Amino acid sequence: MARGLDLLLSAVLLAGLYATMAYGLGLIYGVLRIVNLNHGGMIMAGAYMGWLLHSRLGIDPYLSLPLVAAVSFGFGVLLYRTLVMHLPRGAAGGVQSLLLLFGVWLVLRNAAYLMFTGNDQVIQTEYANKAVMVLGTSQSLNRLVVFGIAAVTLLGLHLLLTRTYVGKAIRAVAQNADSCTLVGIHVERIYMLTFGIGTALAGIAGLLGGTIFAFNPTFGAVELLKCFVIVVLGGLGSALGTAAAALVLAAVEVFAILLIPAYLTAAVGFVLLVLVLIFRPGGFFGQRVLG
Amino acid sequence: MDQRFRRIALAAPVLLLLLPNSSWGQPGGGKTSDKKLPDKILIGATLPLTGAESRIGGFYKEGYDLAFEEANRAGGLQVGGKRIPVALQLLDDTTTQATAVQLADRLINVDKVHFLLGTYSTTLVQAQSGMAEQNRIPYVNGGGAATEIYQQKYKYLFGLLAPVELLADTMMRWIDVQQKAGKLPKPATIAVVWENTSHGKDFRKGVAAYVKGRASDYKIVLDESFELNAKDFSALLNAVKASKADILLADVHLPDYITMQRQYVTAGMCHKVLSYGARGSEKQAAEALGQKNVSYILSAVWWNAQLGSKGLTKKFVDLFQAKYHRMPEWYQALGYETARVLFTAIEQAGSVDREAVRAKLAAMNIETILPGGKLSFPADKGQQAHYPFVVQQNTPDGKSPIVFPADVANAPGVAPNPDCKG
Numbered sequence: 001m002a003r004g005l006d007l008l009l010s011a012v013l014l015a016g017l018y019a020t021m022a023y024g025l026g027l028i029y030g031v032l033r034i035v036n037l038n039h040g041g042m043i044m045a046g047a048y049m050g051w052l053l054h055s056r057l058g059i060d061p062y063l064s065l066p067l068v069a070a071v072s073f074g075f076g077v078l079l080y081r082t083l084v085m086h087l088p089r090g091a092a093g094g095v096q097s098l099l100l101l102f103g104v105w106l107v108l109r110n111a112a113y114l115m116f117t118g119n120d121q122v123i124q125t126e127y128a129n130k131a132v133m134v135l136g137t138s139q140s141l142n143r144l145v146v147f148g149i150a151a152v153t154l155l156g157l158h159l160l161l162t163r164t165y166v167g168k169a170i171r172a173v174a175q176n177a178d179s180c181t182l183v184g185i186h187v188e189r190i191y192m193l194t195f196g197i198g199t200a201l202a203g204i205a206g207l208l209g210g211t212i213f214a215f216n217p218t219f220g221a222v223e224l225l226k227c228f229v230i231v232v233l234g235g236l237g238s239a240l241g242t243a244a245a246a247l248v249l250a251a252v253e254v255f256a257i258l259l260i261p262a263y264l265t266a267a268v269g270f271v272l273l274v275l276v277l278i279f280r281p282g283g284f285f286g287q288r289v290l291g
Numbered sequence: 292m293d294q295r296f297r298r299i300a301l302a303a304p305v306l307l308l309l310l311p312n313s314s315w316g317q318p319g320g321g322k323t324s325d326k327k328l329p330d331k332i333l334i335g336a337t338l339p340l341t342g343a344e345s346r347i348g349g350f351y352k353e354g355y356d357l358a359f360e361e362a363n364r365a366g367g368l369q370v371g372g373k374r375i376p377v378a379l380q381l382l383d384d385t386t387t388q389a390t391a392v393q394l395a396d397r398l399i400n401v402d403k404v405h406f407l408l409g410t411y412s413t414t415l416v417q418a419q420s421g422m423a424e425q426n427r428i429p430y431v432n433g434g435g436a437a438t439e440i441y442q443q444k445y446k447y448l449f450g451l452l453a454p455v456e457l458l459a460d461t462m463m464r465w466i467d468v469q470q471k472a473g474k475l476p477k478p479a480t481i482a483v484v485w486e487n488t489s490h491g492k493d494f495r496k497g498v499a500a501y502v503k504g505r506a507s508d509y510k511i512v513l514d515e516s517f518e519l520n521a522k523d524f525s526a527l528l529n530a531v532k533a534s535k536a537d538i539l540l541a542d543v544h545l546p547d548y549i550t551m552q553r554q555y556v557t558a559g560m561c562h563k564v565l566s567y568g569a570r571g572s573e574k575q576a577a578e579a580l581g582q583k584n585v586s587y588i589l590s591a592v593w594w595n596a597q598l599g600s601k602g603l604t605k606k607f608v609d610l611f612q613a614k615y616h617r618m619p620e621w622y623q624a625l626g627y628e629t630a631r632v633l634f635t636a637i638e639q640a641g642s643v644d645r646e647a648v649r650a651k652l653a654a655m656n657i658e659t660i661l662p663g664g665k666l667s668f669p670a671d672k673g674q675q676a677h678y679p680f681v682v683q684q685n686t687p688d689g690k691s692p693i694v695f696p697a698d699v700a701n702a703p704g705v706a707p708n709p710d711c712k713g
Contacts, residue, residue, distance in 0.1 A: 003533045010525040118341025118385070119349075120546050122579050129584055131557040138559030213522045214550055214579075218342065222522070257526040263487035263518040265526060 006137045007258075011251040013143040016150030017208055019246035021223050022230035023157055024201030026242050029231070031174045031194040034084065034097045039202050039227060040220030041105035042072060046206020047215045048112060051123050061123050061211050062145060068207045069200045076199025079104065080192045105220075112217035120214040128211070146208045153204060158239045160197075170194055222266075229273045235283030245284060248272075328370060329405070332377045332643055334633065335398030336408035337419070342386025343520045343546050344412050346575065347622055351411050351434060354619075354626020355379055357610055358634070368634055371641045377634065384410055388418040395422040405643045406431070408629055409450075411622075412544065413437040413490040414519075420448045429636070429649045433629035436593075437489035441673025447645075449652050449668045450675040451593075451629050451661070455490055455542070455568070458591045459497025461680040462566055465589070465695040466538065469706040470508060475537065475563060478506070482513035482536035482562075484527060486543055491516060494542035494568055512536050519544065524551045528558050537707075542568040549579050556584045563707030566590060572683055572691035573620065586687045587708045589694075591680040594621040594628075594661055597693050597701055598681065604660045628660055662699070 021043060028036045046068055053064040083104070087097050122128075130141040161167040173180050173190045180187050209215070209223065226249065234245030249269050256265040276283065336355065339348035359379050366374035380402050384391035391410055398404045399422070407423055409416050409432020416435025423430035424445045436452035469475050483498050485491030495514065502509040513534035517527050528551070531539060539562040543551060548570040570576070571590030596608050596618050607627055611619040619627075633648075635657060640647035652668060659666035663678035682695035684704050694704030 003529060006529050006532070007526065010529065014523060014525070113341055118345035120343070120346065120549070122549070124579055129553060129556045129581060131559050138557065140554070140557035142557070214546055216342070216345070253523075254526045254529075257515075257530055261487075261516050262484075262527045262530070263516045266518055266521070 002136065005135060007254050008251075009134060009137055009139060011254040012247065013139065013147045014254065015243070015247040015250035016147035017205070017212065018226055018230055018250055019243045020150040020153055020201065020208055021205040022227040022234070022242050022246060023153070023239060024198035024205070025224075025227045026231040026234065026238075027157075027170075027201070028195055028198035031170055032084075032191055034087075034101070034195075035094075036101055036195075036198060036202075037098060037224070038079070038101040038104040038108070039198075040224035041108035042075070042199050042202035043206035043209065043220035043223050044112060044215065044217060045075075045108055046072060046203035047123075047210030047219055048116060048121075048206075049203065050207035050210050051121050051215075054123050054125070061125065061207060062149070065149065065204060065207060068203050072203025073196040073200035075203075076196035077192055079199070080195040084195060085188065085191070109217045116217070118216050118218075120216050121210075122214045123211050125211070140212070142211050146212060149204075149208060153201070154239055154243050157201075161239065166190075166193065226269060229269045231283075232273055233276055233283055241284065248284070328373070328375060329643060330375070332368060332370070332375050332406075332637065333380055333402070333404045334377060334406050334408055334630075335380045335382075335395075335402060335404030337382045337384035337391055337394045337398070337410045337415075339386035339411055339415065340383040344386045344544065347411050347545055348383075348386070350620065350622035351626035352381065353611075353615060354433075354623040354628075355381070355408065355630050357607075357614055357623070358627045358630035360614070361610060362630075362634055369638050370643070379408075379630075380404055384415060386412070386415070388414055391415040392418050392422055395419045399423075399426045399428055404428075406633055406637070406645070406648065408432065408633060409434050413440065413488055416440055416450075417489065420445055423447050428645055429633070429652060431629055431633045431636075431652065433625035437493050438673070438675065439489035439493070441675040444673050447649055448674060449632075450673075451625055451632065451666070453593060453676055453678050453680065454672075455493035456497035456500070457677070458569060458680050459494045459540070459542075460501055461682055461695065462540065462568075462589065462591045463498060463501035465682045465704065466564055466706075467508070468695070469564070469704070474706045478508055478510050479538055479563075480510050480512045480534070480536045481538045481540060482515075482531045482534045483511055484513070484515050484517060484531065484539070484541045486519045486547065487516040488519055491542045494540075498540055517547075520546060522550065524554050525558070527551075528554055528560065532558065532560055536562065538562055538564040540564075540566050540568075543570055545570050545573060545576070548573075549576050552576070552580055552584065552588075556580065561708060561711035563711060564589065565708065569593070569621075572685055577685075577689065582685075582687065582689050585685050587705055587710060588685045589682060589704075590684075590691070591682045592621045593680065594624040595681050595683055595691075595693055596620075596624075598660075598662060598699060603658060607660050624660060628666075632657070632659075632666065 025039045049068045050061045050064055053059040054061050127141050131138045132141055169185050169190050173187055177187050229249055230245045233248055234241035252268050252272055253265050256268045338351050339345055362368055362377050367376040382394045384394055407428055407430045411434030413435045416432050417440045424447050429447050431449045433451040435450055436455045438454045470477055483495055485495045502511055515530055548567045566589040569590055569592050571588040577585050598604055636648050636651040639651040656667045661678050662681055666676055668674040681693050683691040684694045685691050692702035693700050694702050
């Protein structure tokens with residue numbers, strides 16, 4: 001019983017991080033129909049930004065979140081204005097956007113090698129090894145904070161998309177960009193904002209991941225694969241669906257140890273991906289408007 | 292779900308496999324190998340200077356650099372009656388098998404190096420050793436310990452790391468001493484967790500072999516493997532916790548040690564005896580985790596600077612300290628000794644003829660800085676060196692004295708871990 005509870009808490013806490021990683025990828029694809037392969041690169045960049053701000057300037061990684069989010073947003077906007085907006089839209093631009101953003105990821109990765117070498121880094125705070133008791137089990141303080149931030153981010157994103165003019169415009173553009181132009185929505189600006197928000201979410205996820213795990217310039221690759229699994233499971237265009245899918249993936253990975261050797265648990269998520277694509281190709285929580 | 296996204300989601304893993312891990316390459320150069328004496332002896336090597344094992348790769352590089360510097364300070368290697376400078380052509384294998392093999396091929400067939408020194412970590416050495424064998428070029432490594440590498444009975448492969456099975460055996464012998472002294476329960480329950488590589492399998496085999504036939508003394512209550520360079524060990528540690536073992540013996544590489552120990556500490560776990568195999572005393576682990584959180588961890592290693600204050604060991608430690616202004620760890624010692632062994636074989640052969648040097652390596656029996664003091668590559672062990680390990684234990688003051696075997700120990704060792712409550 002205690003073991004089951006411990007595993008469940010581990011899964012829930014891990015799901016928070018997974019969901020934060022996946023929001024941005026799903027949002028950008030849902031609106032722009034672009035698979036942002038540079039999402040992995042921005043996760044890596046977010047971790048390094050947090051590490052730099054902490055190790056050089058002594059800023060607590062959680063306090064540096066707004067700054068990392070702002071820089072990532074700015075980078076996303078710049079990337080959109082200089083490169084992405086010039087690509088053909090929809091299916092016609094599929095391959096070009098994949099290659100372009102894959103190239104940006106390579107540049108970011110090699111830049112990280114040049115600046116920081118390939119050594120593993122950790123964001124070492126005073127509370128990095130602190131634990132608190134939750135329902136009688138010892139849990140990492142860092143993981144609890146990461147989960148809290150992930151929940152707040154989810155709520156913020158949900159409110160942004162449902163309660164604000166910009167959010168409603170984003171959803172409208174996702175449904176029908178041509179009609180939005182007719183009613184006066186500046187579609188290009190919405191695309192730019194969406195790309196910026198998605199990139200900022202990747203930066204935030206990277207910073208949160210960096211507070212829990214060691215990272216190097218390869219950080220983000222495995223995480224991107226998990227994002228794909230989550231977005232496919234959750235369906236496109238649903239923030240709550242993304243969160244639920246993240247919980248499913250985390251739970252499957254964590255509980256799999258009861259049935260299979262630990263070294264195989266990482267593969268379980270991808271088996272799940274294949275099964276969902278075969279039996280429920282719309283995902284568990286996807287919205288038809290974006291499907 | 293959009294058809295295109297689905298296709299991309301499935302294709303992404305393939306695309307990611309194509310993603311290079313490396314930074315940009317390095318220029319090559321070199322000479323062909325023949326029986327005439329060259330102006331310069333060119334030795335090729337790759338090391339994981341980036342990627343997961345980059346830190347350790349850097350340590351091995353320090354050992355290599357020191358050995359080459361020492362040889363060239365004397366005017367080079369004494370070959371065929373004259374001194375010939377020796378140069379290292381070192382490339383970054385990025386901690387990936389495919390790159391390690393590709394670069395070994397380049398060193399042999401493009402750069403035309405005379406001999407090869409090995410890279411670090413079992414998986415990479417294993418991948419490169421076949422390439423060396425195909426090209427009949429002596430390959431001396433100090434970074435591959437798994438017996439599986441040497442079971443192939445390659446003629447050109449020579450390994451300085453004693454088998455991991457011996458490591459596990461030495462660790463168990465120390466535990467046995469503590470148990471016999473009444474410091475550990477009888478029977479003691481053991482959780483064994485090991486990385487899913489031939490390195491980890493050897494470790495597991497070593498523990499299992501020791502426990503076999505000692506059922507009244509030890510019981511393995513958990514035997515679980517994990518993926519190398521994993522990010523999250525919470526489920527694995529949960530299984531360890533559920534096993535209620537007295538002793539946790541893990542076999543991990545450095546990045547996994549730091550990640551796992553951090554999660555171990557925050558999960559509030561504590562065992563009477565805790566070991567991460569050969570890892571435990573590394574400075575960067577203490578920096579990342581805090582000294583308090585690595586105290587009393589045991590490690591069994593291939594070398595320790597406290598082994599000797601005279602002869603070759605002292606010479607190496609002095610040279611290292613003069614160049615790097617700190618004490619060497621076993622990684623640098625193995626790097627240095629690996630290069631020195633190859634140099635010795637070249638000098639003994641009196642030529643750069645690969646067959647002659649291979650024969651000298653096969654027949655080698657020289658003084659060494661490694662425990663036991665003598666180094667050879669027994670043919671019946673696949674030319675893998677065999678010598679005793681030393682067990683060291685982290686103390687709260689940041690030191691790691693040798694606690695076993697008794698003849699070289701400079702501290703008694705502590706068991707059970709006094710930090711464990713209850």
